[in-house]
Amino acid sequence: MSTIERAEVFVASPGRTFVTLRITTSDGVTGLGDATLNGRELAVASYLQDHLVPLLIGKDPARIEDMWQYLYKGAYWRRGPVTMTAISAVDTALWDIKGKVAGLPVYQLLGGRSRDGVMVYSHASGTDVPSLLDDVQRYLDLGYKAVRAQAAVPDVGGTYGVRKGTVYEPAASTLPDEQPWDTEAYLRFAPTYLDAVRERFGFGFHLLHDVHHRLTPIEAARFGKRVEDAQLFWMEDPTPAENQEAFRLIRQHTTTPLAVGEVLTSIWDVQHLITEQLIDYVRTTVVHAGGITHLRRIFDLAALYQVRTGSHGATDLSPVSLAAAVHIDIAVPNFGIQEYMGHVDETAEVFRSGVTFADGMLHPCEEPGLGVEYDEKAAERFPYEPRYLPVARRLDGSVHDW
Numbered sequence: 215m216s217t218i219e220r221a222e223v224f225v226a227s228p229g230r231t232f233v234t235l236r237i238t239t240s241d242g243v244t245g246l247g248d249a250t251l252n253g254r255e256l257a258v259a260s261y262l263q264d265h266l267v268p269l270l271i272g273k274d275p276a277r278i279e280d281m282w283q284y285l286y287k288g289a290y291w292r293r294g295p296v297t298m299t300a301i302s303a304v305d306t307a308l309w310d311i312k313g314k315v316a317g318l319p320v321y322q323l324l325g326g327r328s329r330d331g332v333m334v335y336s337h338a339s340g341t342d343v344p345s346l347l348d349d350v351q352r353y354l355d356l357g358y359k360a361v362r363a364q365a366a367v368p369d370v371g372g373t374y375g376v377r378k379g380t381v382y383e384p385a386a387s388t389l390p391d392e393q394p395w396d397t398e399a400y401l402r403f404a405p406t407y408l409d410a411v412r413e414r415f416g417f418g419f420h421l422l423h424d425v426h427h428r429l430t431p432i433e434a435a436r437f438g439k440r441v442e443d444a445q446l447f448w449m450e451d452p453t454p455a456e457n458q459e460a461f462r463l464i465r466q467h468t469t470t471p472l473a474v475g476e477v478l479t480s481i482w483d484v485q486h487l488i489t490e491q492l493i494d495y496v497r498t499t500v501v502h503a504g505g506i507t508h509l510r511r512i513f514d515l516a517a518l519y520q521v522r523t524g525s526h527g528a529t530d531l532s533p534v535s536l537a538a539a540v541h542i543d544i545a546v547p548n549f550g551i552q553e554y555m556g557h558v559d560e561t562a563e564v565f566r567s568g569v570t571f572a573d574g575m576l577h578p579c580e581e582p583g584l585g586v587e588y589d590e591k592a593a594e595r596f597p598y599e600p601r602y603l604p605v606a607r608r609l610d611g612s613v614h615d616w
């Protein structure tokens with residue numbers, strides 16, 4: 215029987231920080247897992263290196279479900295982003311290995327294709343409406359069928375989602391960047407630029423918007439109602455989701471579809487949202503919600519309630535979890551859309567991925583496993599650089615949800 219012989223944790227910053235787990239079996243088969251938790255990377259690296267790696271050595275890599283139960287129940291302290299990201303990385307690496315041993319791309323182990331390609335959306339943004347419209351045009355010219363739109367709120371300064379470089383990267387400072395927030399200014403301005411996008415480009419593509427946890431339920435209800443004419447594909451994270459019941463109030467006031475889940479890390483964290491049909495898309499991911507094994511459970515529960523998938527796919531999710539996401543997305547029956555922001559060139563020097571983009575869709579690699587390789591020699595050229603996500607403060611100085 216093949217056993218787990220080695221488990222290595224790599225922390226490197228090729229363009230941004232990624233934590234990557236590589237498991238190697240006694241037969242020399244390797245598997246990769248993404249363990250990146252933006253702004254708290256070393257917590258997961260230590261959880262893996264100091265607490266999980268000693269448990270993996272000698273175990274049977276084929277027993278993926280058993281390993282998941284062993285690491286989840288064996289922790290005693292359950293759930294939460296650090297624990298679940300570490301478990302996700304182990305799980306994803308074992309699926310990569312299983313695919314390689316079987317000689318099949320992972321999606322074939324998940325039931326094969328349900329669709330020809332995975333529709334994706336990317337991030338258009340601007341410091342004002344004209345620059346936002348130019349950026350939307352750019353993504354439509356690249357063939358995207360779906361585009362997210364975010365713009366800076368005039369006179370308030372930094373606002374969530376406005377790109378500075380080639381890809382949007384919010385973790386850009388060595389201490390948290392404190393950004394001003396004014397809910398009323400946002401509520402007045404954001405609907406106007408979403409209307410402007412529709413006025414310029416029409417309704418022949420999907421338009422998305424991320425509220426990023428910033429509103430109270432009644433403010434979110436007001437916003438959702440106001441933007442109904444823009445026919446959004448979804449309004450994302452309208453209000454913090456710890457209180458899942460809060461979404462019922464939003465639901466009562468607007469038909470704008472709701473998407474939640476990128477910061478949620480288990481089926482129990484989205485159970486009420488799904489079973490009460492309080493959301494339309496669930497955004498949980500391979501890297502933060504328990505790997506392929508657990509994400510399938512979440513998506514199968516969602517399918518029972520006509521909730522579709524819409525996994526998070528920002529730059530802080532590595533090419534490893536993006537590839538795993540595409541393998542799931544191509545197979546699940548209730549796929550909705552996949553976020554795809556791409557990565558900077560330095561990232562591609564370390565991660566070789568077989569995922570391809572064409573005609574507004576991503577396509578999985580046909581190689582056995584996930585179809586991603588990690589070049590640790592190249593990674594040595596990009597030593598770890600600590601970065602923090604911003605903190606939002608209201609105009610009175612109190613902390614707000616960033």
Ligand code: CS2
Pocket residue numbers: 252384424426476526527528529530553603
């Ligand atoms: C955002 C992310 O892509 C999204 O929907 O919510 O950019 C998020 O802010 C980052 O992934 C946080 O690390």
Ligand code: MG
Pocket residue numbers: 424426450451476
């Ligand atoms: Mg988001």
